[in-house]
Amino acid sequence: MSITDTLETAPAALEIHDVHKWYGAHRVLDGVDLTIRPGEVTVILGPSGSGKSTLLRVINHLEKPEIGYVSVNDELIGVKRQGERLKELSERAILAQRGRIGFVFQNFNLFPHLTVLDNVAAAPVATGKLTKPEAQALAKELLERVGLGERVGAYPRQLSGGQQQRVAIARALALRPGVILFDEPTSALDPELVGEVLSVIKDLATSGTTLVIVTHEIGFAREIADRVVFIDEGRIVEQGPPSEVLDKPRHERTRDFLSKVL
Amino acid sequence: MSEPPGATLAPEAPSAADEPSKPLAAQRVLPLRRPGRWMATAAVLVLVAQFAHGLVTNPFYQWDRWGYWFLRPSILDGLVITLEVTAYSAVLGLIGGILLALARLSKSPVLRAVSWTYVWALRSIPLIVVLLFLYNFSALYRTLSVGVPFGPAFFSFDESKLATDMVIAVVGLSLNEAAYAAEVVRGGILSVDQGQHEAAAALGLPKGYQFRRIVFPQALRSIIPNYVNQLIGLVKSTSLVFYVSLLDLFGTAQSMGSTYPGDIVPLLLVVTVWYLILTSVVSVIQFYVERYYARGATRSLPPTPWQRLRAGLTDLRARVRREAAV
Numbered sequence: 380m381s382i383t384d385t386l387e388t389a390p391a392a393l394e395i396h397d398v399h400k401w402y403g404a405h406r407v408l409d410g411v412d413l414t415i416r417p418g419e420v421t422v423i424l425g426p427s428g429s430g431k432s433t434l435l436r437v438i439n440h441l442e443k444p445e446i447g448y449v450s451v452n453d454e455l456i457g458v459k460r461q462g463e464r465l466k467e468l469s470e471r472a473i474l475a476q477r478g479r480i481g482f483v484f485q486n487f488n489l490f491p492h493l494t495v496l497d498n499v500a501a502a503p504v505a506t507g508k509l510t511k512p513e514a515q516a517l518a519k520e521l522l523e524r525v526g527l528g529e530r531v532g533a534y535p536r537q538l539s540g541g542q543q544q545r546v547a548i549a550r551a552l553a554l555r556p557g558v559i560l561f562d563e564p565t566s567a568l569d570p571e572l573v574g575e576v577l578s579v580i581k582d583l584a585t586s587g588t589t590l591v592i593v594t595h596e597i598g599f600a601r602e603i604a605d606r607v608v609f610i611d612e613g614r615i616v617e618q619g620p621p622s623e624v625l626d627k628p629r630h631e632r633t634r635d636f637l638s639k640v641l
Numbered sequence: 642m643s644e645p646p647g648a649t650l651a652p653e654a655p656s657a658a659d660e661p662s663k664p665l666a667a668q669r670v671l672p673l674r675r676p677g678r679w680m681a682t683a684a685v686l687v688l689v690a691q692f693a694h695g696l697v698t699n700p701f702y703q704w705d706r707w708g709y710w711f712l713r714p715s716i717l718d719g720l721v722i723t724l725e726v727t728a729y730s731a732v733l734g735l736i737g738g739i740l741l742a743l744a745r746l747s748k749s750p751v752l753r754a755v756s757w758t759y760v761w762a763l764r765s766i767p768l769i770v771v772l773l774f775l776y777n778f779s780a781l782y783r784t785l786s787v788g789v790p791f792g793p794a795f796f797s798f799d800e801s802k803l804a805t806d807m808v809i810a811v812v813g814l815s816l817n818e819a820a821y822a823a824e825v826v827r828g829g830i831l832s833v834d835q836g837q838h839e840a841a842a843a844l845g846l847p848k849g850y851q852f853r854r855i856v857f858p859q860a861l862r863s864i865i866p867n868y869v870n871q872l873i874g875l876v877k878s879t880s881l882v883f884y885v886s887l888l889d890l891f892g893t894a895q896s897m898g899s900t901y902p903g904d905i906v907p908l909l910l911v912v913t914v915w916y917l918i919l920t921s922v923v924s925v926i927q928f929y930v931e932r933y934y935a936r937g938a939t940r941s942l943p944p945t946p947w948q949r950l951r952a953g954l955t956d957l958r959a960r961v962r963r964e965a966a967v
Binding site for chain 2: 474
């Protein structure tokens with residue numbers, strides 16, 4: 380409760396409003412409401428197939444919700460208001476909005492034909508935010524920050540999974556996004572490489588960036604999350620600080636899930 | 642059970658009469674002899690030698706006449722025509738193929754259908770028929786004009802002036818080439834991982850940039866070998882332009898052959914050797930282009946033939962030294 384109290388007055392960094400999503404007849408998201416304050420670190424937990432990755436992809440409009448909307452810093456994502464209706468934005472406008480939302484994939488999805496430096500520097504140049512030398516200087520600085528200052532000239536496949544994921548985080552940071560979304564950032568990694576990625580994310584969490592993280596690392600969630608959201612069957616079952624949701628879950632389904640993963 | 646498998650391989654086995662001093666673990670394993678492979682190799686070598694001998698000694702090939710014709714200016718003029726037609730058609734065909742592939746992958750059902758129909762039609766019609774159609778095109782449409790569709794025209798061209806033999810040949814080959822290139826390009830684009838599209842979209846990269854800088858360079862890795870295959874086919878298809886009265890390499894040889902009927906075989910050999918050279922040049926270029934686009938796809942680039950030769954020699958020397966030491 381305390382976090383919600385102190386942040387009550389600040390405007391929402393991210394607002395998800397009654398989002399519904401179907402794949403054919405299958406209902407993936409069933410009325411999700413969530414408000415996230417600036418600088419808040421939110422961890423989304425849930426069994427596989429519960430809709431947590433879809434929710435993350437709805438936030439930056441990689442998936443379109445059928446009903447409901449998402450707004451980031453009070454700006455509607457993927458749609459605009461026209462009278463009492465919501466109208467789809469042009470592709471160009473949606474792409475511009477995505478620049479304000481970082482996304483880190485489970486499988487890194489680095490561009491294999493570009494060097495590590497170019498992977499990070501590409502987006503600010505392509506979107507016209509920085510000149511090439513500025514972007515490269517920024518990319519070096521960010522790679523330094525994730526501990527890869529030495530590997531700027533390498534190609535992604537020459538790096539370990541943990542190093543690739545750290546490059547992917549630097550790539551997301553290069554656009555200076557207001558919110559960063561992580562879709563199971565450590566699930567594709569060998570166990571001994573998980574730590575290096577989590578420590579980079581932890582640095583971001585303490586630096587005041589708004590983060591939304593889908594993960595199965597319960598210990599990590601307990602350590603960094605301001606709020607834990609438990610999702611099952613496309614609905615938020617319960618949410619609150621880790622000390623409540625992880626240690627004293629109120630719902631049977633949460634308890635059931637935690638007993639399996641802990 | 643009988644004795645454990647280790648027993649038969651026991652290091653103390655009293656076998657090594659020839660090298661009694663060495664323990665079994667330190668000895669090299671004797672390679673298996675393969676007599677069948679040796680016999681097949683010998684038989685093939687005999688056949689190859691026979692063929693080479695015949696090629697050199699059979700007077701029917703008239704190698705002296707081959708030497709006379711090989712660098713004749715008329716033949717070289719034909720070669721230049723072949724190169725020109727190939728180059729224009731390769732570039733135009735590839736551009737057409739990229740556009741057709743993009744249309745086929747677009748979300749508009751009309752674009753998809755038109756692209757599919759084009760590829761279907763042009764792959765079905767023999768190239769020679771396309772060329773002859775174009776050759777008689779001026780009879781079908783006497784003038785071509787640019788203007789409002791179904792409305793007034795701004796410019797018009799006299800078709801017979803526009804359509805030189807070269808233009809007919811290039812247009813015909815490009816139309817045909819585009820249909821095949823479309824499938825090659827489409828296959829290449831489909832081979833790029835979906836995650837790459839998603840990452841490019843998630844970074845908000847502009848649509849054109851996504852295609853030019855992210856998707857297409859990766860697609861090229863699978864496009865290049867297939868397109869070069871196509872290109873080598875094209876080099877040879879250019880010999881059909883003879884039928885629209887353009888004298889390419891083959892056409893020149895053909896017409897020289899009717900003037901000097903005794904030289905038909907050496908002329909065909911001249912053409913053969915030139916096509917072999919062209920194909921070889923294309924293959925060498927392919928190797929280096931492929932190597933360029935392999936950056937990042939493999940952990941280290943494949944060695945060039947030159948590097949491989951040097952590495953092979955180093956290996957051989959090391960091996961000889963090792964054998965000498967034993």
